[in-house]
Amino acid sequence: MTSGERRDVVVVGGGHHGLVAAAYLARAGMSVQVLERLPRTGGAVAPADPFAGRWATSVGALPDRLLGELGLDLELRTGPAEPDVPDAERAAWDRWLADTGQLADAVRTTLLDPLPLERDLRARVDPDVWRDLVVRPLGETIEERFRDDGVRGLAAVGALSAGAVSLHDPSLRQNRAFLDDLLQRSSGRRVPVGGMGTLAAALEGTATEAGAEIRTSAGVSRIDAGDDGAEVTWDGPDGAGTVAARWVLADVAPWVLEILLGHGEHPETKPVGAQVTVDLRLDHAPAWHSGAPPTWLASGYGQLTAAYDATTAGVLPDPVPGRLEPTDDPAAWTFHGLLTPATLFDADPDAGRAMVADRVVAELGRHLVGPVRADAQVSLPQDVERELAMPGGHPLHGDPEWPWAGNRARLDTPAQRWGVQTDIASVLLCGAGSRRSGGVSGVAGHAAARAVLEAAAEAR
């Protein structure tokens, strides 16, 4: 057991947000230890593996300014465009793009600042846009604005990208997920040249160059925390250790953090991810009935609604809606399935994988000319959870919140102002489960680092 070590900051989890936080803090002169349970860093931002589409395939709301501040020399190329819409819906769709773009732009300019107040953000957006995207259930807006079932579906899919939710849910979970997805996508699907792994490698390089120490294969099993500091215990194949720190940044999901803090495991609050990934290998490059590959499968509004209804009845949707993504190999495709909550597969994951594979291959077959044999490798939310310790396989560590502070929110501490606070002053969130996520964005890691630096300055 290694013990007696002390750092200014320990980062629990070396996902991309954790690496961003470590890089900013080490560059500011703090001593930083990152502890990562896997043998590699990056979390869901992973190097390509034989299962091509298993992890994040594009960057999200990653601000160019963050790349510049960290000196990351990454070239991002933009992926395939979203599908076109029929002429009859053209004007409504253009208005949709303008309105959603307006909200996304207003939020995007705040992502590297302390949380804006809701009223300040609202003042920057047309009142009708705010009402349609923030105040009322997204399903109402979509049904009012579009008549075409396919266009309605296209407008709705972003809301279903994280969890299985009704488009009419009065809690507006779907609107919050929609906004998070919008922030991820509104600059197009951007992919680093060289693959997603180059982003993690660049972040790790920047953090270590600045002096951060990164220990992989070190799973944190416990955090003993008080308001003035904490002690973190980790285990690895070569032994165990403890390290004390003034601040602990949690790149693990808030639900996992509660367990590490000794507050127990609460199944009723566990996030439920609802995405499956299917790697499809065809026996030859396919020809498509419509002349071009579809971007979405089974994503008509009626199909999405029926799929959601199936999930509430505990049944796998048939067909499974989702996005079809090309790879560099014309015979290999990745399918990102929606509305497939982890709970559907708890009883028998193997049977679940087989059923997902059958349904996706059958639906794909409807778009292909002639017979094609396809091997399908399926990753369930359970697989994501097992590999990354993302609870319920939820890609955002839990349902997203609005990326602003309520008008009466307490904003007394730097952590509160940056949206990364927990109930313990020495422990801050720094990952996707903090208030601002944006997928692969680095925004949460930046926010946590800025909160620590401000708290340190206030203490001097």
Ligand SMILES: Cc1cc2nc3c(=O)[nH]c(=O)nc-3n(C[C@H](O)[C@H](O)[C@H](O)COP(=O)(O)OP(=O)(O)OC[C@H]3O[C@@H](n4cnc5c(N)ncnc54)[C@H](O)[C@@H]3O)c2cc1C
């Ligand atoms: C399958 C999938 C596809 C996705 N696709 C996209 C996409 O295309 N575009 C996009 O923008 N977003 C995508 N996302 C979402 C995005 O990748 C994540 O929200 C983001 O990467 C989360 O980053 P993070 O650093 O907060 O956490 P993570 O990436 O989850 O990293 C957390 C790290 O903590 C480690 N850890 C966990 N427990 C412990 C412990 N006890 N001790 C030490 N370390 C621990 C984990 O091993 C992991 O490395 C996807 C997510 C998934 C799961």
